[in-house]
Amino acid sequence: MxxxxxxxxxxxxxxxxxxxxxxxxxxxxxxxxxxxxxxxxxxAEAMVRCALCGVHLPQSDAYYDGKDTFCSEGHMNEFHNEKSTHSTED
Ligand SMILES: [Zn+2]
Structure with a gap:
Protein backbone atom coordinates (compact mmCIF):
# COMPACT_ATOMS: atom_id res chain seq x y z
CA MET A 1 0.00 0.00 0.00
CA ALA A 44 10.36 41.05 -41.19
CA GLU A 45 6.61 40.90 -41.76
CA ALA A 46 5.14 42.27 -44.96
CA MET A 47 2.57 45.01 -44.57
CA VAL A 48 -0.50 44.99 -46.75
CA ARG A 49 -3.15 47.60 -47.39
CA CYS A 50 -6.89 47.19 -47.01
CA ALA A 51 -8.47 47.62 -50.43
CA LEU A 52 -11.51 49.31 -48.90
CA CYS A 53 -10.33 51.72 -46.19
CA GLY A 54 -6.60 51.81 -47.03
CA VAL A 55 -5.34 50.97 -43.53
CA HIS A 56 -1.99 49.17 -43.35
CA LEU A 57 -1.74 45.94 -41.38
CA PRO A 58 0.56 42.91 -41.09
CA GLN A 59 -0.05 40.27 -43.74
CA SER A 60 -0.78 37.63 -41.10
CA ASP A 61 -3.69 39.72 -39.75
CA ALA A 62 -5.11 40.53 -43.17
CA TYR A 63 -7.94 38.83 -45.01
CA TYR A 64 -7.07 37.73 -48.52
CA ASP A 65 -9.69 36.92 -51.13
CA GLY A 66 -7.20 35.74 -53.77
CA LYS A 67 -6.73 39.20 -55.30
CA ASP A 68 -7.06 41.93 -52.68
CA THR A 69 -6.27 42.18 -48.98
CA PHE A 70 -8.54 43.60 -46.30
CA CYS A 71 -8.30 44.64 -42.66
CA SER A 72 -11.40 42.66 -41.70
CA GLU A 73 -13.90 40.16 -43.02
CA GLY A 74 -16.53 42.89 -42.96
CA HIS A 75 -14.51 45.11 -45.29
CA MET A 76 -13.87 42.18 -47.61
CA ASN A 77 -17.63 41.52 -47.90
CA GLU A 78 -18.36 45.25 -48.21
CA PHE A 79 -15.78 45.60 -50.98
CA HIS A 80 -17.25 42.69 -52.93
CA ASN A 81 -20.80 44.00 -52.50
CA GLU A 82 -19.74 47.43 -53.69
CA LYS A 83 -18.01 45.91 -56.71
CA SER A 84 -21.01 43.76 -57.64
CA THR A 85 -23.45 46.71 -57.39
CA HIS A 86 -21.12 48.80 -59.55
CA SER A 87 -20.87 46.12 -62.21
CA THR A 88 -24.66 45.74 -62.40
CA GLU A 89 -24.99 49.51 -62.92
CA ASP A 90 -22.72 49.42 -65.96
ZN1 LIG B 1 -10.51 48.13 -44.09
Whole structure:
Protein backbone atom coordinates (compact mmCIF):
# COMPACT_ATOMS: atom_id res chain seq x y z
CA MET A 1 0.00 0.00 0.00
CA UNK A 2 2.80 2.39 0.89
CA UNK A 3 4.46 1.65 -2.42
CA UNK A 4 1.36 2.76 -4.34
CA UNK A 5 1.21 6.05 -2.40
CA UNK A 6 4.89 6.62 -3.14
CA UNK A 7 4.31 5.84 -6.83
CA UNK A 8 1.39 8.28 -7.00
CA UNK A 9 3.55 10.94 -5.35
CA UNK A 10 6.31 10.38 -7.91
CA UNK A 11 3.80 10.66 -10.78
CA UNK A 12 2.34 13.81 -9.24
CA UNK A 13 5.77 15.41 -8.86
CA UNK A 14 6.59 14.41 -12.44
CA UNK A 15 3.48 16.18 -13.73
CA UNK A 16 4.16 19.28 -11.63
CA UNK A 17 7.71 19.48 -13.02
CA UNK A 18 6.45 18.97 -16.55
CA UNK A 19 3.80 21.65 -16.12
CA UNK A 20 6.32 24.10 -14.65
CA UNK A 21 8.79 23.43 -17.47
CA UNK A 22 6.09 23.98 -20.08
CA UNK A 23 5.13 27.27 -18.43
CA UNK A 24 8.76 28.43 -18.31
CA UNK A 25 9.28 27.54 -21.98
CA UNK A 26 6.02 29.28 -22.89
CA UNK A 27 7.01 32.49 -21.08
CA UNK A 28 10.51 32.36 -22.61
CA UNK A 29 9.09 31.93 -26.13
CA UNK A 30 6.59 34.72 -25.50
CA UNK A 31 9.33 37.10 -24.36
CA UNK A 32 11.49 36.14 -27.33
CA UNK A 33 8.58 36.84 -29.65
CA UNK A 34 7.93 40.20 -28.01
CA UNK A 35 11.60 41.12 -28.38
CA UNK A 36 11.66 40.24 -32.07
CA UNK A 37 8.34 41.98 -32.63
CA UNK A 38 9.62 45.27 -31.28
CA UNK A 39 13.02 45.16 -33.01
CA UNK A 40 12.81 43.39 -36.35
CA UNK A 41 9.20 42.26 -36.47
CA UNK A 42 8.07 45.33 -38.36
CA UNK A 43 10.55 44.86 -41.18
CA ALA A 44 10.36 41.05 -41.19
CA GLU A 45 6.61 40.90 -41.76
CA ALA A 46 5.14 42.27 -44.96
CA MET A 47 2.57 45.01 -44.57
CA VAL A 48 -0.50 44.99 -46.75
CA ARG A 49 -3.15 47.60 -47.39
CA CYS A 50 -6.89 47.19 -47.01
CA ALA A 51 -8.47 47.62 -50.43
CA LEU A 52 -11.51 49.31 -48.90
CA CYS A 53 -10.33 51.72 -46.19
CA GLY A 54 -6.60 51.81 -47.03
CA VAL A 55 -5.34 50.97 -43.53
CA HIS A 56 -1.99 49.17 -43.35
CA LEU A 57 -1.74 45.94 -41.38
CA PRO A 58 0.56 42.91 -41.09
CA GLN A 59 -0.05 40.27 -43.74
CA SER A 60 -0.78 37.63 -41.10
CA ASP A 61 -3.69 39.72 -39.75
CA ALA A 62 -5.11 40.53 -43.17
CA TYR A 63 -7.94 38.83 -45.01
CA TYR A 64 -7.07 37.73 -48.52
CA ASP A 65 -9.69 36.92 -51.13
CA GLY A 66 -7.20 35.74 -53.77
CA LYS A 67 -6.73 39.20 -55.30
CA ASP A 68 -7.06 41.93 -52.68
CA THR A 69 -6.27 42.18 -48.98
CA PHE A 70 -8.54 43.60 -46.30
CA CYS A 71 -8.30 44.64 -42.66
CA SER A 72 -11.40 42.66 -41.70
CA GLU A 73 -13.90 40.16 -43.02
CA GLY A 74 -16.53 42.89 -42.96
CA HIS A 75 -14.51 45.11 -45.29
CA MET A 76 -13.87 42.18 -47.61
CA ASN A 77 -17.63 41.52 -47.90
CA GLU A 78 -18.36 45.25 -48.21
CA PHE A 79 -15.78 45.60 -50.98
CA HIS A 80 -17.25 42.69 -52.93
CA ASN A 81 -20.80 44.00 -52.50
CA GLU A 82 -19.74 47.43 -53.69
CA LYS A 83 -18.01 45.91 -56.71
CA SER A 84 -21.01 43.76 -57.64
CA THR A 85 -23.45 46.71 -57.39
CA HIS A 86 -21.12 48.80 -59.55
CA SER A 87 -20.87 46.12 -62.21
CA THR A 88 -24.66 45.74 -62.40
CA GLU A 89 -24.99 49.51 -62.92
CA ASP A 90 -22.72 49.42 -65.96
ZN1 LIG B 1 -10.51 48.13 -44.09
Missing amino acids: RAIVFLLLVVLVFFIIRFTLNKVIQIRDHNKKLATDSSEGKT
